[in-house]
Amino acid sequence: MALIDLANPHRFLALARWLVPAFALLAAALLAVGLALGFRAPGDYQQGETVRIMYVHVPAAWLALGIYVLMSISALGTLVWRHPLADVAAKAAAPIGAAFCLICLLTGALWGRPMWGAYWVWDARLTSMLVLLLLYLGIIALWHAIEDPGQAGRAVAILTLVGVINIPIVKFSVDWWNTLHQPAAVFRLDGPTIHPALLTPLLVCALGFAALFLALHLAAMRNEIMRRRVRTMRILAAAETR
Amino acid sequence: MDLGPYGGFIVAAYAAAFVVLASLVLWVWIDHRAQSRALAALEGQGVTRRSSRTLAESAR
Numbered sequence A: 001m002a003l004i005d006l007a008n009p010h011r012f013l014a015l016a017r018w019l020v021p022a023f024a025l026l027a028a029a030l031l032a033v034g035l036a037l038g039f040r041a042p043g044d045y046q047q048g049e050t051v052r053i054m055y056v057h058v059p060a061a062w063l064a065l066g067i068y069v070l071m072s073i074s075a076l077g078t079l080v081w082r083h084p085l086a087d088v089a090a091k092a093a094a095p096i097g098a099a100f101c102l103i104c105l106l107t108g109a110l111w112g113r114p115m116w117g118a119y120w121v122w123d124a125r126l127t128s129m130l131v132l133l134l135l136y137l138g139i140i141a142l143w144h145a146i147e148d149p150g151q152a153g154r155a156v157a158i159l160t161l162v163g164v165i166n167i168p169i170v171k172f173s174v175d176w177w178n179t180l181h182q183p184a185a186v187f188r189l190d191g192p193t194i195h196p197a198l199l200t201p202l203l204v205c206a207l208g209f210a211a212l213f214l215a216l217h218l219a220a221m222r223n224e225i226m227r228r229r230v231r232t233m234r235i236l237a238a239a240e241t242r
Numbered sequence B: 001m002d003l004g005p006y007g008g009f010i011v012a013a014y015a016a017a018f019v020v021l022a023s024l025v026l027w028v029w030i031d032h033r034a035q036s037r038a039l040a041a042l043e044g045q046g047v048t049r050r051s052s053r054t055l056a057e058s059a060r
Helices: A003-007 A009-040 A049-081 A086-116 A124-145 A149-163 A166-176 A196-241 B007-044 B050-059
Strands: none
Touching: A009 A049, A009 A196, A049 A086, A049 A124, A049 A149, A049 A166, A049 A196, A049 B007, A086 A124, A086 A149, A086 A196, A086 B007, A124 A149, A124 A166, A196 B007
């Protein structure tokens, strides 16, 4: 099947029917293995046992950023190529991205209190992550503010592309400013600075959360296609009764 | 397993992540049921989409 075939919502629904449970099972298996490895790994020499918060905090942060990038690509798909599933993908991804962003902020606060002595500081990384959550919430609100899905999709696509400027700010905030948050430890030009005993479970958990995202995203896209079908059928039924 | 003096923060972090993810899964599932019911109800009333009609008419 060519990628362009997925532009047909009917074919997409048929594919999603078996991909959603497959990704859900993969996510459950990877998260079980990742967390088991993570809780058997030794504690960090400075942070002790609290380093175990990393196995949810870091994948949630990566996904919050990655999902926004995906929404930006979908926004281009809506505005430039007018792909029929582009705005469906963007709309379905927004609440999931917001949820991962919220998990990142909550777990970060619970990690920050014992390590920094504060749940929250107006540090560049934390503040830009909060801005990302507000962007997600604004995008979700805009989807609900405009009734016609086509018009809403174009307005949201513009807002999404404006907001993408925040992604490099989040990523490089720890390099550009003097922050309390630690610098990047995995995606570095000179390689990861985390010991393999901690890095392996982190990467397995990240793959698990990514599989969970794929399952949820495909399921939410399927719901959105069905919602649009319901809307079209209601409009047709109303037109016939006139 | 001994989670040390900050065990409460570790448990709270995992609990918070679980609650948010469980809510997300529940929302997707409830939404799927709602859309499936709405589609079934409309189809039960004999409402069809334009594309379905075109297919039915061309088959006649």
